[in-house]
Amino acid sequence: MAQISKKVDESKADQLARAFDRLESKVKETEASESTSNRQSAPSGGKQTFQILDLYRVEVAYHIKKNWAFSKQMAGGNTSSLSVELAFKVLPGGEIVDIWFDKRSGNTYLDDSARKAVMKSNPVLPHPEKMGRPFVIIGLRFTDKGLE
Amino acid sequence: MIIQKNIKKICLTLLFSLFFAAVPPALLAKYDYIDITNPFIRKIPMGIPLLKTFSKNYQEPMMAKKTADLISETLEFTGYFKILDRSAFLESPQKSGITATNIKFKNWTSIGTELLITGGLLIKGDKIEMELRLYDTFKQQLLTGKRYKGKTKDYRRIVRRFCSRVIFKLTNNKGFFNSKIAFVSTGTGNKEIYICDFDGYNPKKITNSKNITLSPAWSSDGKWLAYTSYMRKHPDLYIKNLISRHGTIVAKKGINSSPAWVPGKFELSATFSFTGDQEIHLLTGKGKFIKKLTENRGIDSSPSWSPDGKMFAFVSKRSGTPQIYIKNLITGNVIRLTFNGKYNTQPSWAPCGNKIAYSAMTRQGIDIYVVGVDGNNLTRLTTNKGNNESPSWSPDGSLITFCSTRKGSVSRIYIMTAYGTDQRQLLSLPGQQTSPAWSPEIMNN
Numbered sequence: 001m002a003q004i005s006k007k008v009d010e011s012k013a014d015q016l017a018r019a020f021d022r023l024e025s026k027v028k029e030t031e032a033s034e035s036t037s038n039r040q041s042a043p044s045g046g047k048q049t050f051q052i053l054d055l056y057r058v059e060v061a062y063h064i065k066k067n068w069a070f071s072k073q074m075a076g077g078n079t080s081s082l083s084v085e086l087a088f089k090v091l092p093g094g095e096i097v098d099i100w101f102d103k104r105s106g107n108t109y110l111d112d113s114a115r116k117a118v119m120k121s122n123p124v125l126p127h128p129e130k131m132g133r134p135f136v137i138i139g140l141r142f143t144d145k146g147l148e
Numbered sequence: 149m150i151i152q153k154n155i156k157k158i159c160l161t162l163l164f165s166l167f168f169a170a171v172p173p174a175l176l177a178k179y180d181y182i183d184i185t186n187p188f189i190r191k192i193p194m195g196i197p198l199l200k201t202f203s204k205n206y207q208e209p210m211m212a213k214k215t216a217d218l219i220s221e222t223l224e225f226t227g228y229f230k231i232l233d234r235s236a237f238l239e240s241p242q243k244s245g246i247t248a249t250n251i252k253f254k255n256w257t258s259i260g261t262e263l264l265i266t267g268g269l270l271i272k273g274d275k276i277e278m279e280l281r282l283y284d285t286f287k288q289q290l291l292t293g294k295r296y297k298g299k300t301k302d303y304r305r306i307v308r309r310f311c312s313r314v315i316f317k318l319t320n321n322k323g324f325f326n327s328k329i330a331f332v333s334t335g336t337g338n339k340e341i342y343i344c345d346f347d348g349y350n351p352k353k354i355t356n357s358k359n360i361t362l363s364p365a366w367s368s369d370g371k372w373l374a375y376t377s378y379m380r381k382h383p384d385l386y387i388k389n390l391i392s393r394h395g396t397i398v399a400k401k402g403i404n405s406s407p408a409w410v411p412g413k414f415e416l417s418a419t420f421s422f423t424g425d426q427e428i429h430l431l432t433g434k435g436k437f438i439k440k441l442t443e444n445r446g447i448d449s450s451p452s453w454s455p456d457g458k459m460f461a462f463v464s465k466r467s468g469t470p471q472i473y474i475k476n477l478i479t480g481n482v483i484r485l486t487f488n489g490k491y492n493t494q495p496s497w498a499p500c501g502n503k504i505a506y507s508a509m510t511r512q513g514i515d516i517y518v519v520g521v522d523g524n525n526l527t528r529l530t531t532n533k534g535n536n537e538s539p540s541w542s543p544d545g546s547l548i549t550f551c552s553t554r555k556g557s558v559s560r561i562y563i564m565t566a567y568g569t570d571q572r573q574l575l576s577l578p579g580q581q582t583s584p585a586w587s588p589e590i591m592n593n
Contacts, residue, residue: 061182069262070187071228072567073546074319077500085181113187116262116286141181 052128057138060090060124068117070144075109082107083143084114089135094123102139114142190569191230195261195285196220198234199278200241200268207271207300215278215303219265222311222325225347226546227565228318232261241266246281248290256285263291265314276300280310282317292317304349324542328587329549330354330364330373331561334579341375343390346542346586348561348575354390363583365407365416370590372433374407374416385418387435396435408451408460417441417460419449428462441475442482452495452504454521461485461495461504472506474521485523492517496539496548498566505529505539505548516550518566529568535559540586541566549574549584 072079084105089098099118104111118140127136198216201208220231238255245251246266256264267280281293292313296306308325315323327346332339336353339360344351355361357379364375372395374387380397385404388395398404402421409416414433419426423440426447430438442448446465453460464473469490475482486492491509498504498518503525505518514535519526530536534553541548546566551559555573559580564571575581 057182061184065184065186066188067260068184068187069189069192069230071190071192073226073565074192074228076319087179087181112286119286120257120260137179139179139181141183143183143185144187145185 052131053133053136056125056128056131056136060121060138061140063124064117064121064140067120068113068142070110070113072144075107075113075144079105079107079110079144082110083141084111085139085141086111086114086118087137087139088118089137090124090127091135092127092131092133094126096122096124097135105142110142110144114140117142189230192228192262193232193260194223194229194263194265195232195237195256195259196223196234196265197237197239197241200246200266202268202270203272205271208269211269211271211276211300211303215267215269215307218304218307219267219280219311222307222347223314225563226315226323227570228315228546229263232259241268246279248283248288251283253283253285253288261285263318271300274300276303276306278303278306282314319544321544321546322589324544324547324586324589326589326591327543328370328590329540329561329574329584330366330587331551331581331584332362332364333577333581335577336579341373342577342581343373344575351575351577363406364585365409366585366587367409367414367416367433368411368588370587372409372414374409374418376405376407385435387416387433396433398431398435406450408453411453411455411457413457417451417453419451428460441477450494452497454497455499455501461497461506463493463495472504485519485521487523488526494538496541498541499543499545503566505541507537507539507550516548516568527568529564530571533571536562538583540584542586543588547586549586551582551584 082105084101085103086099086101088096090096096118099115101111127133196216196219199212201212223229224231236259238259239252246268251266262285264283264285265280267278270277277295277297279295282291283289284291294310294313298306312323312325315321324346328343329346330341330343333342338358339362340353340357341355341361341364342351342353355377357377360378362376364373366373371391372387372389374385376383377386382399383403383405385398385407386395400420400422403419403426405419407416407418415430415438416433417428417430420429425445426449427443428441428448428451430441432438442462444464444466448462448464450463451460458478459474459476461472461474463470467484470493471484472486472492472495473482473484485504489508489510492506494507496505502521503518504521505516507514508517512532514537515528515530516536516539517526517528536550536552539548539550547563548566549561549563552562553559559582561574561581561584562571563574
């Protein structure tokens with residue numbers, strides 16, 4: 001059990017590290033594109049808003065991940081090749097008002113578990129100040145790759 | 149003209165709104181997906197409040213708790229569920245009711261409950277009526293429900309039937325709540341075979357050899373048990389009907405050991421040494437020899453059959469050390485399955501058909517491994533906890549029972565999931581317990 005919880009902790013850390021890495025590289029890409037082609041038209045504070053928005057998305061995703069309950073046995077065995085993509089809207093106060101599937105996995109149990117994770121997490125964190133958006137759409141891809 | 153213009157305008161507006169209503173939100177905004185690749189919770193949160201009582205019978209509150217506790221224990225045993233602490237509940241079916249119209253599902257979803265079991269009971273004399281229901285709290289939907297009538301003392305049987313129903317509904321699998329586990333115990337000072345329920349409840353001694361009894365093996369209908377006993381001062385093979393208590397003794401010269409029944413047939417294989425070498429033979433349930441299944445110099449023993457009965461795994465020293473091999477009875481081919489380590493024994497073929505559990509001796513001790521029948525996906529299930537031996541699968545393949553010396557040098561029976569998680573002791577008896585063998589689902593149990 002100790003090994004498993006260690007594995008869970010490690011994978012949790014990996015997930016977040018990967019998310020932040022992606023975020024960092026995205027910011028760099030944006031910086032590069034802004035500095036070359038779009039310097040004139042970039043809105044003031046655009047990069048900062050982008051960072052805040054992506055950080056917010058990652059924070060919400062982590063909150064939802066903590067509520068994702070999934071039993072491989074109940075899903076009918078090996079589901080590691082399956083993934084479900086869903087998205088939802090978050091209002092400024094953190095309320096999730098809409099959840100939809102962009103791609104179902106073909107395994108109803110996996111799809112339901114992802115949807116329940118989002119529903120259980122409602123409400124999520126309110127939008128950060130200065131975001132200034134009527135809503136934020138967050139897309140999540142759930143894949144069970146752990147504990148093979 | 150004006151009317152025509154207006155109609156055109158209305159039609160355009162309708163088309164426009166229909167277009168936007170039909171377009172998935174995904175097309176209205178672009179977004180990347182954040183990957184979530186590991187469930188944080190591997191068990192499904194389930195709420196099982198006390199059952200609602202319907203009369204003023206003094207036994208009802210006690211039975212309401214006893215039943216709810218037993219449902220919790222039984223379902224938790226599967227390793228699929230996390231049973232939530234009742235002190236966190238915001239609603240009591242005693243006050244609110246047990247049907248969907250009375251349940252405020254928000255009270256359950258807000259504390260993380262995904263599945264909810266409600267129930268009510270009525271006791272009259274020695275008779276009990278029980279109604280049990282399983283809900284999906286997020287869908288606010290009744291998944292299954294059943295009303296049971298019986299004697300009060302039968303409440304355990306009622307609970308198991310309902311739990312089987314729950315597992316079938318959720319996994320499409322019959323589960324193992326009607327199965328038993330046979331094992332060897334030294335509680336009396338001799339090695340005798342005992343049988344208990346799947347959860348360790350109700351252990352009973354079924355042999356009285358006053359000597360050494362070993363290797364219990366269940367027939368696939370759960371009615372017969374084969375084992376080796378030294379009752380007559382010689383390792384003979386006993387084939388016993390568990391209901392009539394009658395049976396056969398196969399007493400060939402030398403070893404008569406490690407029986408394994410052929411799935412779906414009244415036939416079994418076992419290891420015999422009357423030919424001078426330990427070989428695996430096939431015989432009828434009445435002890436009549438059919439044919440020799442292995443033919444090789446060196447020990448061949450411990451057969452375990454594939455679920456379709458077309459292959460069997462066994463232990464052989466043909467390569468110099470004990471390793472696990474698979475023989476295909478159709479082609480006659482034998483392949484070596486294990487290559488890691490120098491001492492791999494006690495194969496147990498999983499009911500799903502594609503995995504084999506076995507025990508392997510390493511420098512750290514003996515541990516249980518699982519490997520695919522193609523030799524891939526080798527996984528160690530036990531580690532650094534005494535010696536772990538004799539794996540045997542539950543009939544649905546979700547759990548494995550085994551014996552372990554992890555608590556000192558005394559061997560006990562343990563259970564774990566097929567992934568090696570949730571390892572726990574099954575029962576506590578005097579003496580040592582070894583060689584657990586999980587039965588198939590036994591009807592009319």
